[in-house]
Amino acid sequence: MTKTTPTVLVTRRLPSAVLDQLAQSCAVDLHAGTDDLPHDALCARVHGKDGLICMFNDRIDASVMDAGDSLRVIATVAVGFDNIDVEAATARGIVVTNTPDILTGATAELTWALILSVTRRVGEADRAVRSGAWAGWTFDFMLGSELRGKQLGIVGAGRIGRAVGAVASAFGMRTVFAAKPGVTGNAPSDEEVVSLDELLLTSDVVSLHLPLNPSTRHLINRRTLARMKRSACLINTSRGPVVDEEALAWALDERLIAGAGLDVFEDEPHVHPSLLTRENVCLTPHIGSATRETRGAMAGLAVRNVVDVLGGRGALTPVNG
Numbered sequence: 551m552t553k554t555t556p557t558v559l560v561t562r563r564l565p566s567a568v569l570d571q572l573a574q575s576c577a578v579d580l581h582a583g584t585d586d587l588p589h590d591a592l593c594a595r596v597h598g599k600d601g602l603i604c605m606f607n608d609r610i611d612a613s614v615m616d617a618g619d620s621l622r623v624i625a626t627v628a629v630g631f632d633n634i635d636v637e638a639a640t641a642r643g644i645v646v647t648n649t650p651d652i653l654t655g656a657t658a659e660l661t662w663a664l665i666l667s668v669t670r671r672v673g674e675a676d677r678a679v680r681s682g683a684w685a686g687w688t689f690d691f692m693l694g695s696e697l698r699g700k701q702l703g704i705v706g707a708g709r710i711g712r713a714v715g716a717v718a719s720a721f722g723m724r725t726v727f728a729a730k731p732g733v734t735g736n737a738p739s740d741e742e743v744v745s746l747d748e749l750l751l752t753s754d755v756v757s758l759h760l761p762l763n764p765s766t767r768h769l770i771n772r773r774t775l776a777r778m779k780r781s782a783c784l785i786n787t788s789r790g791p792v793v794d795e796e797a798l799a800w801a802l803d804e805r806l807i808a809g810a811g812l813d814v815f816e817d818e819p820h821v822h823p824s825l826l827t828r829e830n831v832c833l834t835p836h837i838g839s840a841t842r843e844t845r846g847a848m849a850g851l852a853v854r855n856v857v858d859v860l861g862g863r864g865a866l867t868p869v870n871g
């Protein structure tokens with residue numbers, strides 16, 4: 551490689567075909583461990599790099615950008631970019647990119663997996679069989695609740711929220727959307743839009759599809775949880791801090807809601823201890839986009855963005871213009 555070959559730090563192992571593609575035009579410094587790259591190590595390794603490919607859980611603040619004073623592009627392998635100080639990047643002329651669209655289907659699928667797991671008690675039933683607690687078929691063992699005729703309330707009518715809503719009619723559900731300030735996307739049609747308050751009061755399943763920002767942090771709190779039907783469940787496949795986990799544990803303890811399906815948490819990988827012990831809560835480890843197809847496509851798009859920017863072309867999916 552010549553001296554002018556751009557260098558790129560990659561904070562997590564990506565599929566080898568994608569890394570090979572990056573290596574065709576860039577020198578790659580790969581953090582190959584399965585652990586997070588600690589912030590000070592990230593700052594040390596980003597020094598002198600032209601590009602950075604990071605994950606949603608790498609904190610990319612101004613100190614990383616100051617350490618990486620040659621950076622021209624930061625590409626996150628995620629749709630959410632709340633971990634990146636985009637304003638600081640813009641001020642330094644650094645292009646920030648994300649991976650929208652390609653993970654919509656996978657995340658919508660996982661959302662439905664959680665909805666069905668909670669309403670039909672799939673996790674609890676699996677545990678009962680494995681532990682020997684199933685003594686034989688009885689008429690009223692593990693009764694769940696049915697989706698047909700119920701209302702799905704989607705908070706956040708962006709791509710993923712709409713993809714989740716598109717499936718609801720197949721289960722005989724009606725769908726309402728609550729669009730909030732600071733939330734991207736518009737609801738598909740006016741008659742399906744209700745206030746957040748009305749959505750919480752009337753929905754049987756409330757599903758969150760919001761970016762994390764100051765206006766959505768702890769949007770679901772003691773007050774909003776108390777608005778929900780006692781028979782309703784809460785699903786979150788967006789960002790953990792949209793839900794005040796302490797308040798959720800309280801609402802479940804007080805039986806203010808019937809259950810929850812959570813793929814994301816306030817302080818990953820830590821989960822509120824009371825949620826861990828509850829049978830009416832289904833927990834998955836932030837796997838919304840975790841299909842072979844989608845993760846490969848996300849990595850490919852991040853690499854494409856880096857190669858394009860470092861090659862003097864525009865990024866395909868920039869978040870800062």
Ligand code: GLV
Pocket residue numbers: 606627628629630631653838839
């Ligand atoms: C994952 O959480 C993402 O934002 O893509």
